[in-house]
Amino acid sequence: xxxxxxxxxxxxxxxxLSSRILLLDGKVALITGSTQGIxxxxxxxxxxxxxxxxxxxxxxxDKARRAAALxxxxxxxxxxxxxxxxxxxxxxxxxxxxxxxxxxxVNNAGFPFERKIWYKxxxxxxxxxxxxxxxxxxxxxxxMTKTVIGSMLASKRGGVIVNISxxxxxxxHFEGAPYTMAKAAIVALTKHIxxxxxxxxxxxxTLMLGNIATEATYKFMTRxxxxxxxxxxxxKRWGRPEEVAxxxxxxxxxxxxxxxxxxxxxxxxxxMS
Ligand SMILES: NC(=O)c1ccc[n+]([C@@H]2O[C@H](COP(=O)([O-])OP(=O)(O)OC[C@H]3O[C@@H](n4cnc5c(N)ncnc54)[C@H](OP(=O)(O)O)[C@@H]3O)[C@@H](O)[C@H]2O)c1
Numbered sequence: 286x287x288x289x290x291x292x293x294x295x296x297x298x299x300x301x302l303s304s305r306i307l308l309l310d311g312k313v314a315l316i317t318g319s320t321q322g323i324x325x326x327x328x329x330x331x332x333x334x335x336x337x338x339x340x341x342x343x344x345x346x347d348k349a350r351r352a353a354a355l356x357x358x359x360x361x362x363x364x365x366x367x368x369x370x371x372x373x374x375x376x377x378x379x380x381x382x383x384x385x386x387x388x389x390x391v392n393n394a395g396f397p398f399e400r401k402i403w404y405k406x407x408x409x410x411x412x413x414x415x416x417x418x419x420x421x422x423x424x425x426x427x428x429m430t431k432t433v434i435g436s437m438l439a440s441k442r443g444g445v446i447v448n449i450s451x452x453x454x455x456x457x458h459f460e461g462a463p464y465t466m467a468k469a470a471i472v473a474l475t476k477h478i479x480x481x482x483x484x485x486x487x488x489x490x491t492l493m494l495g496n497i498a499t500e501a502t503y504k505f506m507t508r509x510x511x512x513x514x515x516x517x518x519x520x521k522r523w524g525r526p527e528e529v530a531x532x533x534x535x536x537x538x539x540x541x542x543x544x545x546x547x548x549x550x551x552x553x554x555x556x557m558s
Contacts, residue, residue: 307336308538313384315340317367317429318394320352322499323449326526327391327533332358335534337389340380344372367394367425377432386440389537390433391447392426396467398501403461415463422467426474434478434487443486445537448475450493455548456556472548479546488545490536495552498523519554 309331319328320343331337333356341353342365349362361383363376380387396418402410426448437444453461454468471491478489496502496514503511503523515522529551535541536549550556 305334307334308534308540309389310336312337312388312537313340313386314338314389314391314537315342315363315380315387315433316391316393317342317365317425319343319391320345320348322501323494323497323526323529324391324393325352326530327393328352328360329356330527330530330534331389331537332356332360335538338384340384340387342376342394365394365429367392367429368420370428373428373432377436381436386442387433387436387444388442389445389447390429391449391533391537392429392471393449394421394425395449396421396464398505402463405462406460407462410463415466418463418467419470422464423470423474426471430474430478434482437487438482438485443488445541446475446478446487446489447533447537448472448489448491450491450548452493452495452550452552452556455493455550455558475548476546483545488541490541490545491548492529492532492536493548493550493552494524494529495550495555496523497526497529497551499526517555518552519557522553524551524553 314331314337316324316328316339318324319341328339328341332339338359338361339356341349341360341362343349343352344364344366346364349364353360353362363380364372365376366372402414402418430446433446448471450468450471451464453465454472458465475489475491478487495518532549532551
């Protein structure tokens with residue numbers, strides 16, 4: 286849908302320059318873990334630039350409310366802990382009562398970046414750490430997907446599910462195997478959603494991210510770690526959360542109506558296959 290910021294005049298070039306496409310107009314999107322970092326950037330892109338109604342989520346209701354209030358556009362908030370069925374059911378019941386349906390789910394919530402887990406080789410990792418990460422990144426995404434797909438099927442509107450993974454899931458890494466394994470399962474989840482529900486007009490995508498500068502990563506790194514991260518990309522820099530958010534808006538839109546199950550790598554050309 287075209288949104289004009291000025292009245293149409295006879296100058297068609299001016300008309301094009303002053304028009305903007307709202308990719309997600311009329312859609313309701315729920316984004317887990319969206320009070321900071323990549324999740325917040327996606328919420329902003331969807332609500333402020335693409336016309337979606339966005340449900341901002343956090344484990345903390347106050348944090349979600351505050352983040353939602355700072356965004357322009359149509360927003361709501363929900364407290365969702367993806368490790369808790371009770372939390373998901375309670376919040377989704379409220380969200381569906383208010384908004385009737387969810388058109389887009391972004392499974393963004395991720396276990397916090399922790400040096401003591403990430404910087405360990407496979408023989409050093411603890412099974413507890415593996416289970417903790419799987420519980421949030423993988424099982425949490427499955428829990429949310431099960432619930433939201435149920436409502437997408439009931440509404441008969443179809444929908445889009447965007448899952449957030451990471452490049453080690455495809456290429457492996459020198460350490461941090463629990464995270465790699467949790468994010469690899471996300472690719473399989475996407476493909477299952479695409480194959481099982483394609484005929485019901487539900488699409489799914491994996492966004493496979495390289496080094497994206499967020500509060501959780503870049504902010505806590507040493508100068509050397511930041512430089513090393515930048516050197517990994519062909520573009521010799523870290524990605525910005527906004528650059529992930531724009532891709533999320535594209536795949537969630539009707540522009541991707543005949544593409545599903547895809548993995549979109551967003552890593553500045555670090556890994557190419
Ligand atoms: N930054 C990168 O370089 C990078 C690279 C590859 C992939 N990723 C992935 O991208 C996503 C976002 O990363 P980010 O850098 O923006 O990290 P982040 O700032 O730590 O964001 C993750 C969010 O997940 C939420 N969360 C954690 N545990 C949760 C739970 N049990 N239930 C619900 N929400 C939970 C947190 O929100 P609350 O504390 O408010 O609940 C947090 O805001 C993650 O899945 C991450 O693995 C990031």
